Amino acid sequence: MKIAVDAMGGDNAPQVIVEGIEQARDEWDNLEFVLYGDQEKIKKYLKNDTRISIVHTDEEILGTDEPVRAIRSKKNASMVLAAKSVKDGENDALFSLGNTGALLAAGIFIVGRIKQVDRPALMPTLPVTNSSLGVNILDVGANAEAKPSYLQQWAVMGSIYARDVKKIDKPRIALLNNGTEYDKGDTLHKDAYQLLKNTEGINFIGNVESNNILAGVADVIVTDGFTGNAALKATEGTATILLSELKDALLNNGIFTKMGAAIVSPSLKGLKKMFDTSQAGGAVLLGLKSPVIKAHGAADAKTVFYTVKQINDMLQNDTINKANKYFEKMSTEK
Amino acid sequence: MKIAVDAMGGDNAPQVIVEGIEQARDEWDNLEFVLYGDQEKIKKYLKNDTRISIVHTDEEILGTDEPVRAIRSKKNASMVLAAKSVKDGENDALFSLGNTGALLAAGIFIVGRIKQVDRPALMPTLPVTNSSLGVNILDVGANAEAKPSYLQQWAVMGSIYARDVKKIDKPRIALLNNGTEYDKGDTLHKDAYQLLKNTEGINFIGNVESNNILAGVADVIVTDGFTGNAALKATEGTATILLSELKDALLNNGIFTKMGAAIVSPSLKGLKKMFDTSQAGGAVLLGLKSPVIKAHGAADAKTVFYTVKQINDMLQNDTINKANKYFEKMSTEK
Numbered sequence: 101m102k103i104a105v106d107a108m109g110g111d112n113a114p115q116v117i118v119e120g121i122e123q124a125r126d127e128w129d130n131l132e133f134v135l136y137g138d139q140e141k142i143k144k145y146l147k148n149d150t151r152i153s154i155v156h157t158d159e160e161i162l163g164t165d166e167p168v169r170a171i172r173s174k175k176n177a178s179m180v181l182a183a184k185s186v187k188d189g190e191n192d193a194l195f196s197l198g199n200t201g202a203l204l205a206a207g208i209f210i211v212g213r214i215k216q217v218d219r220p221a222l223m224p225t226l227p228v229t230n231s232s233l234g235v236n237i238l239d240v241g242a243n244a245e246a247k248p249s250y251l252q253q254w255a256v257m258g259s260i261y262a263r264d265v266k267k268i269d270k271p272r273i274a275l276l277n278n279g280t281e282y283d284k285g286d287t288l289h290k291d292a293y294q295l296l297k298n299t300e301g302i303n304f305i306g307n308v309e310s311n312n313i314l315a316g317v318a319d320v321i322v323t324d325g326f327t328g329n330a331a332l333k334a335t336e337g338t339a340t341i342l343l344s345e346l347k348d349a350l351l352n353n354g355i356f357t358k359m360g361a362a363i364v365s366p367s368l369k370g371l372k373k374m375f376d377t378s379q380a381g382g383a384v385l386l387g388l389k390s391p392v393i394k395a396h397g398a399a400d401a402k403t404v405f406y407t408v409k410q411i412n413d414m415l416q417n418d419t420i421n422k423a424n425k426y427f428e429k430m431s432t433e434k
Numbered sequence: 435m436k437i438a439v440d441a442m443g444g445d446n447a448p449q450v451i452v453e454g455i456e457q458a459r460d461e462w463d464n465l466e467f468v469l470y471g472d473q474e475k476i477k478k479y480l481k482n483d484t485r486i487s488i489v490h491t492d493e494e495i496l497g498t499d500e501p502v503r504a505i506r507s508k509k510n511a512s513m514v515l516a517a518k519s520v521k522d523g524e525n526d527a528l529f530s531l532g533n534t535g536a537l538l539a540a541g542i543f544i545v546g547r548i549k550q551v552d553r554p555a556l557m558p559t560l561p562v563t564n565s566s567l568g569v570n571i572l573d574v575g576a577n578a579e580a581k582p583s584y585l586q587q588w589a590v591m592g593s594i595y596a597r598d599v600k601k602i603d604k605p606r607i608a609l610l611n612n613g614t615e616y617d618k619g620d621t622l623h624k625d626a627y628q629l630l631k632n633t634e635g636i637n638f639i640g641n642v643e644s645n646n647i648l649a650g651v652a653d654v655i656v657t658d659g660f661t662g663n664a665a666l667k668a669t670e671g672t673a674t675i676l677l678s679e680l681k682d683a684l685l686n687n688g689i690f691t692k693m694g695a696a697i698v699s700p701s702l703k704g705l706k707k708m709f710d711t712s713q714a715g716g717a718v719l720l721g722l723k724s725p726v727i728k729a730h731g732a733a734d735a736k737t738v739f740y741t742v743k744q745i746n747d748m749l750q751n752d753t754i755n756k757a758n759k760y761f762e763k764m765s766t767e768k
Contacts, residue, residue: 229679241612244612244619244620244623245620245621276664278578278659278660278663278664284578285578285660286578286660287579289578289660310664310665310671311667311668311671311674312671313668313672314671314672314675315671325612326612326619326620326623326661327660327661329612329644330610330612330643330661330665330668331664331665331667332668333643333644333645334644334647334664334665334666334669334672335668335669335671335672336645337644337645337646337647337648337649337669338648338668338672338676339672340645341563341649342672342676342677345563345705345708346680346702346705349698349702349704349705350698350701353700353701353704357697357698357700357701359697360694360695360696360697360698361694362694363690363691363693363694364684364691364694364695364698366691367683367684367691368683368684370687371676371679371680374679
């Protein structure tokens with residue numbers, strides 16, 4: 101199995117990428133890696149090139165680039181070359197820490213979607229209070245508009261993913277809605293509820309409200325991309341602001357408080373750890389012909405390592421092909 | 435000015451309501467109050483009935499009641515009688531801590547909406563890091579479906595409210611969207627952006643994403659009720675879970691940590707205070723002929739007091755009539 105890595109994306113590229121990939125290479129001997137990017141910069145950090153090759157390019161997509169335009173005009177950008185190698189069958193998966201919008205565009209326009217999936221969806225993992233497996237939520241913004249049938253497709257793919265990668269036997273699939281009763285929501289969500297309830301092969305448990313996303317009541321939460329984006333960002337924004345205010349309260353309230361802070365600090369690290377989902381890897385762009393994964397721009401080598409584990413799990417379990425077969429069967433039965 | 439108070443709504447009714455109303459009565463001598471509810475229970479807490487009268491009823495709407503049905507079938511419920519008194523002009527505003535859905539229904543079906551407003555919106559105040567005035571956000575769930583014109587009406591009413599009650603000269607009005615650029619979002623939000631940009635008399639500052647709701651970048655955030663509901667609940671849910679995990683980390687990690695917790699505890703109270711919006715009062719149902727305000731079911735006497743202040747500010751400034759005149763002028767100019 102060969103993974104195409106955009107070595108130039110993210111805040112600390114290529115260092116954390118090279119370090120994480122080397123750790124992953126040492127862990128899984130079925131994997132090979134092709135790093136796309138500036139050869140000189142990559143080699144500076146690469147200690148051992150066993151099962152790691154480099155395809156040199158000095159073009160790259162910046163975080164500030166307009167996604168679709170960047171993909172079309174920067175033909176030799178590391179992300180674009182990596183995506184093309186996957187489309188051409190040279191590599192089996194695409195991994196980047198770079199511009200999310202550009203990776204979405206590269207995934208959709210270069211790697212290409214599964215025929216039976218109308219719209220690919222972006223699916224990160226969020227932490228939950230009662231399990232280290234976290235909760236997957238999709239779509240969180242690959243699409244601004246949605247139809248009930250999209251949400252159904254996302255539920256099926258999310259369910260297969262949770263079985264293959266999170267090893268959950270019967271993943272609990274929930275619909276993000278503005279109330280728990282079956283008849284809640286706008287037309288889109290009412291219709292999606294009925295469709296999900298009647299979808300074979302998934303364990304649909306009903307509606308969940310966004311105050312319960314982190315409560316661990318579901319394994320996969322399905323939502324339209326607009327609402328999912330709002331809920332995800334509200335969750336992240338609130339956590340960031342609260343933790344920052346907490347830090348401020350502990351460190352800027354005099355020496356006495358600071359002493360107390362030093363005492364409680366180890367326990368607070370446990371709190372921080374609960375909100376650390378690096379072991380879950382990156383956000384998956386589901387609905388494409390090959391695994392395409394985006395890790396956070398600020399990700400460290402450990403997250404890169406776990407994202408490779410995530411990709412390996414998807415490849416070993418043939419996750420995408422399973423979804424493909426499900427949809428083919430579904431369309432034959434129609 | 436006379437305020438109709440549903441004395442039976444909320445977790446600690448009628449005690450906190452009577453206490454808060456007595457404090458408010460002592461503070462503002464222009465106000466009279468009519469308490470609707472169980473006379474005996476109310477009298478148990480009422481120390482001084484100056485400018486406070488009671489209309490007895492032993493029927494009440496429960497938190498578990500189905501809202502619209504409850505309003506229609508429980509004709510003598512304290513909330514329904516209070517709403518009718520406002521409709522009939524006996525009282526000038528309606529205040530309840532009870533069932534939110536039922537109060538929405540009572541507001542819309544009994545008090546009635548301003549003719550020019552298509553859909554009333556529910557508007558709470560959320561805390562922000564840089565101002566005690568917080569941020570108002572509407573609609574957070576009175577409507578599951580929205581049109582761009584609704585968002586425009588909500589923006590106008592939110593802006594007038596922020597001027598009258600929060601005393602902000604040129605309130606910053608933002609649109610909740612999935613990106614900051616003008617062309618972000620689905621059709622609804624793209625169209626709403628253009629409409630808001632061209633709305634006279636409001637200070638529209640563009641899009642805001644939900645990770646910035648608590649950051650104090652706007653005074654009023656306008657959103658469709660479905661997304662607003664998701665963003666509000668995600669914010670509340672994350673804050674609740676984080677603070678609960680924080681408490682757990684401090685208190686359940688041995689005696690040493692507990693000692694440290696005792697030391698930092700006063701500073702953490704400051705943190706908790708930042709997230710306390712009780713001085714902002716309750717959530718306003720904007721778009722009705724009279725002020726209708728919902729305070730949290732768990733509200734204490736202090737919140738009841740500040741909600742009366744909020745109602746008084748709306749009444750003194752003729753906030754609703756200003757909105758009415760704006761819309762009449764707008765429709766004449768069309």
